[in-house]
Amino acid sequence: MSALCVTEVIVTSLQVFIRRSTPNMIALSRIVSVCCLICYSIAAHAVSEVSISVERLEHAMGTAKDIALKVQLTQPKPSVTLHAALKPAEADVQHKPNAWTQLDLSCNLPQRRSVDAVRCDNGRLKSARLDLPFNLDINHLFQRNQLDVDAALYLKGGSFSDEAGLHAAEKLSGVMAIALKREAQGWRWRTSLDWQTGEVFWQPFYIESGGHALQAAGTLRDDVLEVNQAHFKINRVGELDADGAVRLSDFKLLDFNAKLPKLDLGAAYPLLFKPLLGNTAFNNATIDGTAALQLKVKNTELQSFNLQLNDVDVVDINNKFAFYQLNANIPWSYEASNPVRLSYARGSLLNLPLGQTEINAEVNRYAITAPNIRLPVLDGALSLSNLSATRLHNEWFWHLSAKLEPISMEGFSTQLKLPRMLGKASAQIPLVTYSGGILTTDGSVVLNVFNGTATVTQLTMRTPLGIAPKLNADIALRNLELGELTRTFSFGAIEGKLDGDIKGLELQNWKPVTFDARIQSSPGKYPKKISQRAVENISALGGGGAAAAVQRSFLRFFEQFNYGKMGLSCRLRNDICEMGGVESTAHGYIIVKGSGIPAITVMGYNQTVGWSELLARIERVIDGNTKAVVR
């Protein structure tokens, strides 16, 4: 401050008024140390009031104008008041003519030499986006002719905001105590912050109310702020003990040790984690339980941490996933590989229930490996082996082999709200790879359904938990039992077997957009019969006509018919299905080709059908029949 006054200040206009009074040079000497401007003007004789007004002060750090300093030396209450408009020397201030901040300060001065505390009430910093009313208690500024500050700042319902509103506070009250002392090689400091009330938004964090406190002490040498010890209490969330060093020129964390013995995740999630999780699949969950964390940073590099999760329940609000009683012990070190353990009692993923699971893995710097992980799903399990994952350039890459131990299709279809299917599904996938956000499988997923098989090959998936998940695959169906299939979908009984090939299938948001599909009777000898209701339903899919023909003719006396082969194809593009059957005719295509007595042939005439229209028709047929069964 004194350097500021004496060497660098340009004073454009200075007026000093001095009145005669009893001298109070003790108090005056202290004021001199606060503001040396007075030293230009105070004469040795008695004064009772000193008024200094300065029109403009310029300094490398900023500009001040309309400064009025008044020192009242009359007993019993000597005081000093200061009013000034301040503007920091920042480049963008030039574009904002109203960037002046008004500072008002009024302090009582000590009356005796022994008491050197200064108390300033009703201080205020005010500008367009800032209003900080404060009190200031200065216990001492100097001791033994050394700068040795011990002061406390009381903020009373302050508010501030930056231009964009991304760093702002309202009704903020609290106390900041600071002690600062010159040492041989720098400064020794101690501070305590008690944030009592008020809300703060500090992009991306929002803290609703007070009750947080910080105590810290350390040294400042050159531009390195060393924290010998710090204790940070976040209301309801937990308490943190830390020490370390920060380089102030670039705010780089040089060294850092932190211990967080008990973090309440329920309180911490909305406060600390949700804002950081942004648009990920995990930003819309509820979480309960506690965590413990230890962390070590040395020479700006993360050296080690140990994260423990204790009885954590995490549930996605949109039911995409849930894990209950999640426990984990995750040690990590830059130097050595560590065993990682994670377990949960139960959970669900995309509505599929997950059973009790224990995962053991090895973490080596940025890579995770696990020889075997068994995830119970429904009544079966997904076994993963030779799992290897690594994080490179902020993206995950991983691969594994997977084996699906038989799960019942009944449970699977019920959970996913699909028509009830019977049988078991199992699968073996030699290699699953996840790279660049795309999940790819080599080999085939074989599902055993309807006494036949469904083989899924060329399976790739994008953003399965995102808003518009995409799936591509080829599916081959072999020897599906039509009896079971038609019962499942209440379609009217058909006896026989079915083969199918669905090539180039693309699902978006789990709905088909593209495929070349063909289903037809399986080769071989087996009974082939179709009920009258199934004939009506198939005809209804083709757009009506045939059903009426059956009703009109003698065929209506037969409950069921024989057929030689049946088949239907659909090439789906742009929501239009190009349809075909087992054979083409001049006017259409044959869906069911009769054989024997009584035989029936069902024709289709619509070469193209809107996909949504076709789905609606199938739904009507299935719905209608379901009702019929109930009756």
Next chain:
Amino acid sequence: MKKILFSVMLLVVMLANQVVVAAADLEVNTPAISAIKGSMQARHAQLASHYASGAIGLTKDGLIAVRDANAVPLKERAGLNGVVAAENADRAKLYQEIATANGHPEWQAEIQNTFASRWIDKAQGGWWVQGASGWTKK
């Protein structure tokens, strides 16, 4: 009512766009596109008041941005950022899906530009839109 307004707006924007990018069918519908539109429509109710207050505005590149967070109470500011980020993720995905559905993923930038000018043309009076020279109030 807001939903209907939004739907009408989206429709108008899409129809108008068809003239501009003659080759691209901007009205094309796929399950992915309808999922994204559904998500955007559900969000519009949350965004509408922020457009009106000037807290957010329509950018010249077919996205939205926080213009003046001071127009929103502190408590809602974190949510504001979240909703803007989610809307922009949907918009980017919408342009990408429309390009892909047209069989020309490389048209994404062009489709985005067309949408940008149309969103701005169809914005309600009082909303903030971004032009070449910065933000202006319609």
